[in-house]
Amino acid sequence: MKLAINGGEPVRTKKFPAYRVMGNEEKEAVCRVIDSGILSRFLGTWHDDFFGGPEVQAAEREWGEFLGVKHVVAVNSCTSALYCAVGATGVEPGEEMIVSPYTMSASATAPLIYNAIPVFADIEAEHYCLDPCSVEARITPRTRAIIVVDLFGQPYDREEINAIAKKHGLFVIEDCAQAPGATWKGKCAGTLAHMGCFSLNYHKHVHTGEGGFVVTDDDDLAMKLRLIRNHAEAVVEKAGVTDLVNMIGFNYRMTEIEAALARCQLRRLPELLKERQTSCDYLNTALAEIPPIMTTVVRPETTHAYYVHPLKFDEAVAGVGRDRFVEAVKAELPLTELREGEGVKIGTGYCKPLYLQPLFQKRIAYGSKGAPFTSPWYDGNVSYEKGICPVTERMFEKELITHELMRPPMTHEDLDDVVAAFWKVWENRHEL
Numbered sequence: 001m002k003l004a005i006n007g008g009e010p011v012r013t014k015k016f017p018a019y020r021v022m023g024n025e026e027k028e029a030v031c032r033v034i035d036s037g038i039l040s041r042f043l044g045t046w047h048d049d050f051f052g053g054p055e056v057q058a059a060e061r062e063w064g065e066f067l068g069v070k071h072v073v074a075v076n077s078c079t080s081a082l083y084c085a086v087g088a089t090g091v092e093p094g095e096e097m098i099v100s101p102y103t104m105s106a107s108a109t110a111p112l113i114y115n116a117i118p119v120f121a122d123i124e125a126e127h128y129c130l131d132p133c134s135v136e137a138r139i140t141p142r143t144r145a146i147i148v149v150d151l152f153g154q155p156y157d158r159e160e161i162n163a164i165a166k167k168h169g170l171f172v173i174e175d176c177a178q179a180p181g182a183t184w185k186g187k188c189a190g191t192l193a194h195m196g197c198f199s200l201n202y203h204k205h206v207h208t209g210e211g212g213f214v215v216t217d218d219d220d221l222a223m224k225l226r227l228i229r230n231h232a233e234a235v236v237e238k239a240g241v242t243d244l245v246n247m248i249g250f251n252y253r254m255t256e257i258e259a260a261l262a263r264c265q266l267r268r269l270p271e272l273l274k275e276r277q278t279s280c281d282y283l284n285t286a287l288a289e290i291p292p293i294m295t296t297v298v299r300p301e302t303t304h305a306y307y308v309h310p311l312k313f314d315e316a317v318a319g320v321g322r323d324r325f326v327e328a329v330k331a332e333l334p335l336t337e338l339r340e341g342e343g344v345k346i347g348t349g350y351c352k353p354l355y356l357q358p359l360f361q362k363r364i365a366y367g368s369k370g371a372p373f374t375s376p377w378y379d380g381n382v383s384y385e386k387g388i389c390p391v392t393e394r395m396f397e398k399e400l401i402t403h404e405l406m407r408p409p410m411t412h413e414d415l416d417d418v419v420a421a422f423w424k425v426w427e428n429r430h431e432l
């Protein structure tokens with residue numbers, strides 16, 4: 001059978017269905033807020049309204065009940081959530097935070113906002129989260145925190161990393177933007193560390209257009225997070241806050257409309273999550289029989305939220321490079337509705353290791369003179385050289401495949417087309 005990449009008939013031409021999570025409940029919620037006349041009710045002063053309006057507070061309460069966490073702080077993105085969390089650790093300029101090179105860039109650049117230095121540790125070859133051994137090897141007297149990422153929906157190695165953090169007196173910040181509703185021993189992702197950061201941007205499992213949460217069980221941290229969210233500097237005096245460290249605030253406030261949407265979206269999350277897990281289980285079984293493909297290895301005692309479906313590719317077994325193979329699979333498959341501009345939703349390598357970005361290679365962050373890397377506050381010698389995280393580089397260059405052709409409402413028939421495309425390319429690999 002001639003491959004589509006060589007001009008043959010593709011496996012499928014009818015577009016895959018769009019991922020849509022907004023319905024009547026959301027429409028009614030938005031109208032309810034507009035009719036109320038209160039689109040935000042935050043005041044950046046010490047007042048009842050410092051904590052936000054009725055929808056914001058209800059969303060925080062409901063998500064807190066769902067997650068099993070004491071404090072939920074609604075913000076306008078996960079990026080803001082990470083910035084709040086970094087500030088709340090009390091980090092000093094020139095201290096270090098251990099971060100992942102294989103994630104959305106904000107979870108690695110967040111320390112820089114406070115003039116702290118990101119130090120990259122390598123990832124696990126099986127699960128793509130931070131590797132505890134690599135983390136421990138990167139700890140110095142300057143380390144303040146570890147920012148872990150539940151990448152692709154897989155909770156990080158909670159046992160090992162939290163033990164390392166405890167031993168060295170470090171904070172752990174969990175970026176669970178890709179893992180809402182995933183669990184470790186029944187406990188929700190986002191609540192596995194000192195603070196957890198959620199995203200509600202429109203790429204995520206559930207969304208409010210833009211939005212996020214930062215959660216914690218710690219009363220002190222929660223207050224700091226709320227202050228940083230909402231003009232701390234203007235509030236501390238009347239609020240009686242005496243610890244002024246990192247108490248320059250921002251406006252990271254969530255609107256009432258977003259909060260109303262976040263309440264509706266929470267009710268959809270369990271069902272949407274189950275559908276993804278069922279689809280990925282189905283694909284894991286079907287694709288495992290293709291020799292060069294290694295399907296997802298889920299960490300024991302965790303559930304995987306499958307933000308995307310990660311696969312690994314063995315070029316030696318395939319006799320053809322990953323990128324060429326995936327290009328051929330993509331040629332067999334159609335675009336996804338509403339995401340036509342993004343091509344067939346299969347990717348190779350995920351993201352370039354973040355330390356290879358110009359920001360780190362040139363060490364230009366604040367101003368033109370290398371601050372904070374060259375500031376008198378920093379006396380370490382962090383490296384951003386190619387080669388510092390070999391597993392990450394291998395995943396990026398050769399092994400990792402991620403795809404989104406498993407999101408609801410993909411049916412078994414839709415999934416079978418995805419499997420058929422992989423099989424067709426495997427069986428006709430001599431054409432490549």
Ligand SMILES: *Cc1c(COP(=O)(O)O)cnc(C)c1O
Binds near residue numbers: 079080103106107199
């Ligand atoms: C999406 C994402 C973010 C950022 O989320 P925003 O809400 O867009 O700021 C951070 N970390 C990870 C791992 C993400 O996937």
